[in-house]
Amino acid sequence: MPTPTAHTVSLSRYLIEEQRAGRIDAELRQLIAVVARACTSISIAVSKGALGGVLGDAGTGNVQGEAQKKLDVLSNDILLEANAWGGHLAACASEEMEHSQPIPDAYPRGGFLLLFDPLDGSSNIDVNVSVGTIFSVLRSPEGVSRPGDEHFLQPGRRQVAAGYCIYGPSTMLVLTTGHGTHAFTLDREQGAFVLTQRDMRIPEDTREFAINVSNQRHWEPAMQAYVGDLLAGKEGPRGKDFNMRWIASMVADVHRILTRGGIFIYPWDHKDPGKPGKLRLMYEANPMGMLVEQAGGAASTGRESILDLQPDHLHQRVPVFLGSRNEVEAAVRYHLEAR
Template identity: 40%
Template structure:
């Protein structure tokens, strides 16, 4: 008798089904991903009530990046920390909002993972109620905490993002494709929306802050200029939230790029908890991510809050982007 498929395949059930395909699996990664889902539900609830409860605006503090901290930046960071502080298999948390990694000590059992997060991506959108997200990366804890953190993107066990907009979405990969879940408010669970989504080989979307055009490195300016000569027309879509821009490209194809410029010759986006996790998503969906000169997943980080130039999207557009950096 054929097994009846559930109408709503929840995140937890999906994770357990995937786990059963791997006899060596211990269920620990499933538990960590389940906590990511809980984080998404909690932050989503804060987002819905932020304006009503006075949660918009600044705290008055400045983070390690030199950026003014929004109230919801601080709340998002606390939610992630509290979600993993008492999960025995997580030994450390790295966050955009914390100067140093938070090492979690416990006598109960051996720690297995390090979790790296950008708690609120696109926080400049918060005060005008536009889309924001959260980005996460999960890595094995091997050797010291520092050694485990400062590894290439290819060493990620899983990665993904949450997006808080018209729906709350959870997008993740554990190296077996990219899967999208949407939060069903009626049952309080993330349910499967797309399994093994594929990014088009070539797309229609260009996403970048063209207000910085004159400051960009010359190869990036030349690439932008070349788009006008393409037979296929591109549509400009830039929201100020990296996860929102990538999510469009994941479905429709194209390219997002934030190159080095006169103000930030090292780039703006953080390698470990923004660029590498999203690069894993792009590659698992058939896309790519580059600095212009190197594959993002191959970069060996030198420090926790390291920044890099960044382009991510469909393979055709990424190849074109890299061509201008090779000239």
């Protein structure tokens, strides 16, 4: 392992320097630091796997009607407890809870709202595939002393910070506060995240796409045409061969795209026509959309910008197309021309 040098920048140092530069305030710095510590605790639990007795179903379901894993529940509790008492939050909301939760009256309330998916990709836990935590930070509206669900319903453009932590061969925190997307790797010996990639950039063009093709028979015609042309390769209208990658963990798929480009797609389909999409706007699409746009990519529903959507409820679902800008724009053209 390389020894730390004078040029090593810890997450703490990075956040302090951002505060000194006037890009974040002390309260947001504290919030991000607390979330990072909570993610460190989740990382330890994930890494123990069967040794920690945390694998398998919890025997409960979340508000989405999905079976919860033991680590879903544990990760949710870790994030709630870590953020309850610091004075930086007014309320938080989780994909695992039906309603938002204000900070208990026993503790001071701050000016931010935190949303999180405590363990994205949890269906992969038992087979030891990378999973992660996704989070989004909004400002609490002025004059609101006890925020409710309705105060979280802000477009993604209003996010003041977003990020995810991926629990893979190494644990990494990928973060934006609106000034680029940056990656930090957990140094387990020091117990601290260290800046390992500043200003991540997604290539504008790509030959790689991520989608669950097993749902193809349920797609609408525009989606069928788009993926059909990708699969036709260099003999088709796109004039080049594409590779497909699919991990079934949004954090892992998006991390690959932030690292080397590509497009991630979870479209609307007829399998469950009553739902406008699979992924949650507030807990997944908005934070990932902000991270991708800050890295030079694009994020869309296939017809409009994800970050411009006005949410209408806390657990709203949307189609998601995000990644390399030119490829996202190509996918959107297929959908707009099909109207």
